[in-house]
Amino acid sequence: MDLIWDGVTEALRLIFSGDSYVYEVTFTSLLVSGSATLIALVLGLSIASFLAFRAPPGRTLALSAFNAGMALPPVAVGLLVSIMLWRTGPLGQLHLLYSRTAIVIAQAVIATPVVAALSTAALQGLNPNLRLQVLALGASRWQAALLLFREARISLLAAAMAGFGAAISEVGATIMVGGNIKGSTRTLTSAIVLEVGQGDFETAIALSFILLGVILVLVTLFTVLQQRRPPA
Amino acid sequence: MSDPLLRLEDIVVERGRHRILEVPSLDIVPNEVLAVVGPNGAGKSTLLRVIGQLERPSRGKVLFGGLPISGNPLPFRRRMALVFQEPLLLDTSVEGNVRSGLSLRGVPANERQRRVEEWTARFGIGGLRRRSARTLSGGEAQRTSLARAMVLEPEILLLDEPFSSLDAPTRESLIDDLDAVLTTKRVATVFVTHDRTEALRLGDRIAVLMGGNVRQLGTAAEVFSSPVDSEVASFVGVETILPGRIRQLSAGLASVAVGDNTIEATTELQSGADVLVCLRPEDVIVSALADALPMSARNHLRTTVTRVRPAGPYVRLELDAGFTLVAHITKQSLEELALSPGSNAVASFKATAVHLIPHRPA
Known part of the structure; x- marks a missing residue:
């Protein structure tokens, strides 16, 4: 218990002393996971709209793949993205390995199936005639999609939160493709792994609390947005 | 008839190997309510979506x-408006719902507000404008849905069974309101329903859709009194449909042999033709054996009551005259005639009430 308590006090000290290392890894975490979540939302919602509204042949197969993708092992994703980005890999010429962009790619690969699968379920849960009604009101395809997203916003925001959670809590792929380079690709999760490896449990616990705090604040904001009454 | 606003030409809708709809030609003309009636699965909603x-x-x-x-x-979609069976309201206020189509169509804000106020008042939901659509009753929600369509001032209004999920009193009052709106605004309307009384009430012309085909198209009087075939007859409420043959013909009055009986009917068909004799239950007058028979009726058949069953405001009688004849009488008449299964009665009907459909016997 002492260790945890020491961790909490260390966390508060690091935050309020303006420790640049902590702020930097927190910023890196938010930047890469925020970007990955945005990419996952764009891709996931596009995939979900296509699967839910167009009902293409093979939809069940595609959905099974995305549902399975929710359990995608991050280390396997990390390995695959690393192979793609290696100097001799198909995307080696982009020189992205051990960069923040590489982490964004890996986290987006992990978060996209989560957003896609949960968003498809959310949109399929809407009354199928609602889309026809919205189109009959005179909506273009884009206007119809936005209106239907608004109707399904509670479930879609839950999907966004799940996607963000998958990205920011991820560590295996982040270390593999990012290299855990101080000042560049070190995130809160990869820093925690490093501190534990070095036996500095106090700092590791402090960083864990900061990570939890960041997640709590952001998810609370999402939840407030989710539970807000729709505008008239 | 004026030039059509919208015309369907050789429309076929297929899903997989199934042909859902086949309409060689159908016109929607200005100022007219076209009621499309047909049983479930006839292709009515598909027609409306097309x-x-x-x-x-x-x-x-x-x-x-x-x-x-x-x-x-x-x-083109933005020149029409559609109301479904379910209200399908958006999760916002009544006003937000009624305004939604106007916003999508880019109508200016002051014009939007004017129209929303006008149409919420017309459909009796002016006082509910700020209410969340989630808290509305079924009738209020469907009024909101109708106001949301009419506020668009469409050139063609499409209604897909808009009353069928409502209870009877709510349905009646909403049909009254819509009838008043359609009478004053004269917007071209296609009104799909499986309820023939709703079709009669609102439709200027009626199209009977069965198995994806328009079997008959005409005025309400034409469709309901002169159905083209036995399926249409049955659907439009002709409960007595009997096979027969025209034995004699004089001055447009036919004597039709039906079993051992002869029924007189007005017709333009030829003598010797095989026909289906169609008779609506409300056209049959039932009297006791001892009563004076109605003079205006040419047909009087001695029958035995086989079944008595309530049918809304009427009582439905099944009468055995060598074949089964169905009649609707009032509850008061039933009491006065003291009819019950096994009683004898006379069924009378006019020759003009009988409709003959050419029919090749099986």
């Missing part, structure tokens, strides 16, 4: 104002 540019037909053309619709259907 008209409303929400479904592309497998073949055929839709012409709006004489021009074929091709490419992006959005501009």
Whole structure:
């Protein structure tokens, strides 16, 4: 218990002393996971709209793949993205390995199936005639999609939160493709792994609390947005 | 009839191997309510979606104002409005719902507000404008849905069974309100329903859709009194349909042999023709054996009551005259005539009430 308590006090000290290392890894975490979540939302919602509204042949197969993708092992994703980005890999010429962009790619690969699968379920849960009604009101395809997203916003925001959670809590792929380079690709999760490896449990616990705090604040904001009454 | 606002030409809708709809030609003309009636699964909603540019037909053309619709259907969709069976309201206020189509169509804000106020008042939901759509009763929600469509001031209004999920009193009052609106605004309307009384109430012309085909199209009087075949007859409420043959013909009055009986009917068919004799239950007058028979009726048949069953405001009688004849009488008449299964009665009907359909015997 002492260790945890020491961790909490260390966390508060690091935050309020303006420790640049902590702020930097927190910023890196938010930047890469925020970007990955945005990419996952764009891709996931596009995939979900296509699967839910167009009902293409093979939809069940595609959905099974995305549902399975929710359990995608991050280390396997990390390995695959690393192979793609290696100097001799198909995307080696982009020189992205051990960069923040590489982490964004890996986290987006992990978060996209989560957003896609949960968003498809959310949109399929809407009354199928609602889309026809919205189109009959005179909506273009884009206007119809936005209106239907608004109707399904509670479930879609839950999907966004799940996607963000998958990205920011991820560590295996982040270390593999990012290299855990101080000042560049070190995130809160990869820093925690490093501190534990070095036996500095106090700092590791402090960083864990900061990570939890960041997640709590952001998810609370999402939840407030989710539970807000729709505008008239 | 004026030039059609919208015309369907050789429309075919197929899903997989099934042909859902086949309409060689159908016109929607200005100022007219076209009621499309038919049983469930007849293709009515598909027809409405094709008209409303929400479904592309497998073949055929839709012409709006004489021009074929091709490419992006959005501009044409924005000249129409559609109300479904379910209200399908958005999760916002009543006002937000009624305004939604206007916003999507880019109507200016002050005009939006004027129209929303006008149409919420017309449909009796002016006091509910700030209410969340989630808290509305079924009737209020459907009024909101109708106001949301009418506020768009569409050139063509499409109604897909808008009353069928409502209870009877709510349905009646909403039909009254819509009737008043359609009478004053005279917007071209296609009204799909499986309820023939609703079709009669609102429709200027009636199309009977069965198995994806328009079996009959005409005024309410034509369709209900002169159905083209036995299925249409049965659907429009003709409960007595009997096979017979015209034995004699004089001055448009036919004597038709039906079993051992002879029924007199007005017709333009030829002598010797095999026919179906169609008779609506409300056209049959039932009297006791001892009563004076109605003079205006040419047909009087001795019958035995086989079944008595309530049917809304009427009582439905099944009478055995060598064949089964169905009659509707009032509850008061039933009491006065003291009829019950096994009683004898006379069924009378006019020759003009009998409709003969040419029919090849099986």
